[in-house]
Structure formats: C-alpha cells, structure tokens
Ligand SMILES: Nc1ncnc2c1ncn2[C@@H]1O[C@H](COP(=O)(O)OP(=O)(O)O)[C@@H](O)[C@H]1O
C-alpha cells in the first residue's frame with residue numbers, strides 16, 4: 296500500500312456566524328504523516344470531516360490523489376478513519392469488526408480471513424478475534440479500530456484524536472505503535488491532536504491551527520525552533536515573549552529587561568521576540584554576546600535531572616527558564632538573586648498580538 | 658436534634674413511599690385471590706378456592722373471541738406504531754437541530770390529549786368516510802396513541818448512540834441505508850422491541866376509543882366493561898388476573914432487554 300496526496304484548496308466551512316474553517320490551504324504529500332494541531336474548537340475535526348465527506352465545505356475544494364472528491368459520499372472516498380471514541384460496532388466481535396470493510400468490498404471468504412488475520416497481527420491482537428468490543432480494554436479497542444481502518448489498505452488514513460481517551464502511559468505506548476504502523480503501511484496519515492508533545496513526536500509535518508485557519512505548517516523541529524507567530528510559539532512548548540521598542544540610535548530596547556540591543560536584521564522591524572526557557576542560562580561565565588540581566592527566583596519546579604524556574608524581572612515581569620543539572624551545578628532557591636542571559640541569536644522575532652504578561656505558555 | 662429530624666423525615670418519607678405503593682398494588686391483592694374462588698359472586702376474602710372462573714373464561718366463546726380481537730388489533734397497532742415511531746425518531750435525529758424540539762413535542766402530543774377527544778374525532782371521521790366498526794381503523798387509532806411512547810423509548814436509545822459509529826460504517830464503505838442497518842439499528846433493536854411491547858399493551862388495554870368505534874364486535878376491555886355493567890361475574894376477576902400476570906411478565910422482559918442493551922452500549 297502506498298499513500299496518496301491530499302490537498303485542501305481554499306476550503307471554508309461556516310456554521311451560522313462561526314467560521315469553523317476559513318480559507319484552509321494545505322498540500323499533504325503522498326505517504327506523509329501530517330498532524331493538525333490546535334486547541335479545542337480550532338476546526339481540526341471540521342477539516343477532517345470535510346476530507347472524509349461527513350461535512351460539505353461552504354467553499355473550496357478537497358482533492359485526494361489529484362482528484363476532487365467534493366461530490367463523493369464518504370463510502371466512495373476510500374479513506375480509513377479512526378475516531379476518538381473507537382466507534383467499534385458493539386454487536387460484532389473483533390474479527391467481524393475488522394472484516395466489515397472487506398465484506399462490503401466483496402472480498403472472497405478465505406481472503407477476508409487472511410487479511411483480517413494480518414491486520415490483527417500487526418496490532419498484536421491476533422488471539423482476540425472472538426472477543427466482543429466490551430470485553431476489551433481501551434487500548435485494545437483502539438488497536439481494533441486501527442486494524443479495521445487499514446485492513447482494506449486505504450491510501451489515506453484519518454485519525455481524530457485517536458489517543459485522547461487513553462491514559463498517559465498507554466498514550467505514549469500507542470504513539471510508538473502508530474509510528475510503527477505508519478512505517479509499515481506507507482499510507483498518508485492525517486492525524487488530529489491538541490497535544491503538542493504527541494504532534495512533535497509523530498509527525499513529518501505539523502499544521503498548527505487557530506480559529507479555523509492554519510497558523511503555520513512546518514516540520515516539528517522548525518515549528519519549535521522557528522515559530523512565525525506568538526500564537527505558534529506559545530502553543531508549541533513554553534516560551535517567554537519579550538516586547539521591543541525603538542531604543543537609542545541603531546538599537547532596540549527590550550522593554551522587560553530594560554536593556555538595548557543592536558537592531559540587526561529582523562530585530563529592527565520586530566515588536567516581540569520569543570526566547571525558549573532552555574535558551575536562558577546563568578550569566579556567570581560572561582559568554583561573548585550574551586544579553587544579561589538580573590532576576591530573582593520566584594518558583595522552583597524540581598524534576599531531578601531537570602529544574603524549571605520562574606524568575607521575577609526587575610521591571611516586575613516573570614520569566615521562565617530551565618536548567619539541566621550538569622556536573623557541579625547547584626539548584627537555586629526561591630528568593631535567590633541571579634544573573635541570567637541569553638544569546639541574541641536564540642531570540643526569535645515573532646508576529647502577533649502584544650500583551651502585558653511577559654512569561655506565557657506555562 | 659438534627660439527627661432526629663433527619664430520622665423522622667426519613668421515616669415519614671419511607672412511610673409515604675410504601676403507602677403509595679400499597680395503594681397502587683391494593684387492587685392486585687384483592688383481585689388475584691378473588692379470581693381463585695368457586696363462588697358465584699365477587700367476594701373478599703374468597704371462599705371455596707378453585708379455578709372455575711378461569712375455566713369459564715377459556716370455554717366461553719364470547720370471551721375468547723373478544724381476546725382474539727384485542728390481540729389482533731394490538732398486534733397491528735403496535736406494529737404500525739413501532740415502525741412509524743422508529744422512523745420518526747430517525748428523521749428527528751437526522752433533521753435540523755433547530756426544529757427537533759418542536760417536532761418532538763408535536764409527535765408526542767397525543768399523550769396529553771384525553772382519549773375521549775381522540776375517540777370522538779376518530780368516530781366522526783369513521784362515520785364520514787364509512788369505516789365505522791372496522792378493527793383496522795381501530796388499530797390505526799390505537800397506533801396514534803401508542804406512537805408517542807415509541808418515540809420516547811426509541812428516542813432515548815437514539816440519544817445514547819455514539820453518532821460516530823454510523824460514520825465509521827460509512828467511511829468503511831457502507832452506503833447510508835447499509836450503514837444504518839449495520840451500525841445503528843442493532844443497537845436500537847432492544848429499545849424498539851421494548852417499545853413494541855409497550856405499544857401492544859397500550860392498545861390491548863384501551864377501552865374508550867374501542868367503545869366509540871366498534872358496534873358489532875367487542876375487544877377484551879369492552880367485554881370486561883359490558884360484563885361489569887351487567888352481571889359482575891367473577892370471570893372478570895380471572896381475566897384481570899391473567900392480564901396483570903401477562904402484562905407484568907412482558908413489561909419486565911422488555912425492560913430487562915432494554916437495560917441489557919444499554920449496558921452493552923456504555924463502555
Ligand atoms: N455541527 C456544528 N454546528 C455548529 N457549529 C459547529 C459544528 N461543528 C463544529 N462547529 C463549530 O466549529 C468550530 C470548530 O469545531 P471543530 O472542528 O470540532 O474543532 P476541533 O476539532 O478543533 O475541536 C467550533 O467553534 C465549533 O463550535
């Protein structure tokens with residue numbers, strides 16, 4: 296099985312006054328693992344439903360493998376889908392659930408048995424074919440749902456928060472499983488989640504969504520390292536947003552730190568910068584090019600090998616930073632005053648709304 | 658002090674509860690013993706125990722034919738009410754959310770309309786269009802009063818359904834009809850059967866409309882009513898006891914079925 300390309304071309308969906316999707320443009324490459332990431336209500340499910348054929352777009356076009364599918368009902372789109380609630384047929388046993396799409400396609404009996412067997416093998420449930428869905432655990436049900444969605448080898452597989460109902464540990468185990476399935480099957484996967492960690496771990500590319508629009512599409516590392524907007528920077532990981540204003544000649548002023556930096560390149564036009572907590576370090580070493588400032592430790596979150604701090608800046612704002620405990624490193628205590636700093640090259644200009652709060656993303 | 662008040666109100670509440678139960682069940686405790694007497698008259702407590710009046714009932718052609726007629730009417734009425742009611746539930750479920758509430762009220766309205774008005778209306782129509790004294794017309798009228806119960810019972814089951822199950826069937830390759838019958842219908846079936854049993858007894862018990870519509874034939878409630886007016890024979894007690902037992906068994910069976918299905922659905 297190999298994947299098919301999926302395209303959204305200017306797709307919009309209105310529900311009364313609500314724009315569930317607005318001018319949604321996206322090209323998913325064959326075999327790609329594409330994740331829609333966004334908070335609840337950002338239009339992820341709507342985008343998936345338009346692709347699956349459950350919802351008709353108000354405007355725009357959806358294409359699978361280069362062909363417009365707008366006029367096709369769901370049963371003719373030949374896509375697999377896994378739902379958050381598993382959606383197994385409660386009155387059919389595991390085998391019959393997985394065999395369902397094959398029977399609809401008129402596959403011969405022996406072939407049905409073989410392919411169901413293969414699919415159940417892949418999700419490691421080969422022995423449970425005779426069980427009813429209610430006799431399975433949540434993780435097992437999700438595996439059955441997965442086997443059922445791929446048994447007919449669809450070129451595109453859709454997953455709407457498939458791990459949302461599982462507990463943390465199981466979720467992490469299932470993430471690895473899904474990665475393995477994807478490598479094994481080679482189909483295109485469009486995956487929906489509101490969990491940024493899940494998106495970063497699984498995806499080839501991530502489309503970060505907000506209010507029915509795509510905020511940014513990029514690979515996980517680029518989304519994390521080069522968020523284009525404040526919205527993306529805050530949604531993916533934690534970050535500090537610092538405000539810029541024109542400073543003395545040839546410089547811009549970082550308002551919260553009260554210091555001037557050279558207005559080079561993008562910094563000259565930017566109004567905000569994003570600095571990740573892990574890019575901030577103690578400034579005792581006086582590294583070349585370090586922008587340093589004094590802060591007072593306000594909160595300490597001790598995680599063993601890693602320590603998260605929240606510090607208060609002289610201007611009153613808060614700043615998040617974190618340290619890996621290298622050799623000889625001490626742990627700071629609440630109330631300590633400390634010199635901190637970051638490299639200007641780690642400060643990323645971002646666009647978006649400005650706000651009074653400095654430290655965000657907690 | 659507080660404890661005492663709680664204790665007292667709890668006692669009062671449970672006394673009230675059992676009082677109401679006793680009041681509701683009282684006729685049963687009178688009727689059933691009376692039906693097992695061999696005496697000529699309804700008398701409590703019964704003397705001379707026996708099953709004479711049950712024999713009378715089963716051997717009397719008038720009683721038997723009334724029972725058969727009621728059975729036929731109830732069967733047809735419950736079939737119509739169940740099919741139409743279930744289809745109404747499906748269309749309400751698929752229809753626009755805005756009008757759903759309004760339409761549900763409209764469809765279940767016959768519950769609050771007194772049967773005497775329905776009887777009068779159907780009677781006038783029956784005379785006007787020449788289907789008076791037709792048991793099929795009676796079954797139609799019974800279907801009307803039974804359908805709201807079907808809509809309520811099946812509608813409750815429908816609301817518990819996970820709508821993505823049918824979507825799963827669609828995306829796996831089933832057309833709309835096939836998806837409904839393979840994904841949604843099996844989960845609704847217990848509720849549909851329970852609703853059918855309920856509808857059956859709504860019709861089987863109904864007296865007023867039948868009284869208006871039929872002149873040459875008699876349903877079981879009509880026969881009981883006529884019997885009570887004329888001679889007050891203990892046969893009525895025997896028939897009533899049988900009805901109580903059969904109804905109870907059927908209703909409990911239907912309710913168990915519905916509950917077990919609800920248990921299957923919930924995960
Ligand atoms: N059937 C619907 N009727 C009205 N509004 C809807 C419907 N489905 C979704 N919406 C609205 O569209 C927006 C996007 O919803 P959705 O796609 O479900 O978001 P997500 O999956 O990202 O949580 C939300 O504001 C939601 O309230």
Ligand SMILES: [Mg+2]
Nearest residue numbers: 336339340341
């Ligand atoms: Mg959603």
